[in-house]
Amino acid sequence: MWRYLLVLSFISCRINPFYTRTPEPPEEGRRLNLFSPTVARNVVRNLELTWEKFSSVDYMECLSEDFRFSPDPSDSTKFEEIFSEPWDRAREEAFARRLLDRSIVSSLDLSLKLEYEEDRGDEHYFEYSYTLQLQHDRDAPGYMKGKMHLTLRRDATGNWSIVLWKDEKTSDTPTVGELRARF
Template structure:
């Protein structure tokens, strides 16, 4: 999880924030993201995963870089969770004093009635 900055934040789509208010009432920081990733990537839970990304926009802001990607995430798992998610991720990366880039903000956007990775985080 070295790609996440110390002050990383995940920001769910507003509809997911409302639907899963008990989960997202506290900031989703680096520690919560790392815990989610460990559970999510457990080989006993997830049997396969496919992620498709399409870059929609990119902006270089000097020591900050902004990306928008449409995503489709398909997973096979042993839990009562959606197996297909789609949305748009808005990523802000910043360069530290050593010149390394890390993600400081990941905003999730719902683009259809399909679940998002925000819902996956909330239900996992």
């Protein structure tokens, strides 16, 4: 009896229970479900996630408004025309849009190993050794290695963000500083 009523209600409402709808296109600038920036280490985890998930919008949320990138001195010399002006948030955003664009970079693997950490109250310092592997269509390195020195600052709302990213060359392998210069 219930089955007949259910079928009759579908027929009377002209509802097809097997109807499939047209898929919606992906949202532009879709946001990731990231860790809370109220913990300094979470911001570094978010940096990793946003790069691996190709989200430049979310990556920029990890950076402070007065963000600076400081290349290794050898990269500053090698790419003097690029690094003669300070690498600020605007330049980092332009770089991130290119780096985290799937039509340019087909794969990205960032690996971080914590070497040192220091809590300085409203500032937090991290030192990570890193490797970064990319497959891309640019005239730039595909494998980078070095150390990143990150200084994070807590704002008035209690959220942490990266204020300074200093790059250190640890071998003859290119660094993310060279990637920024050539990308």
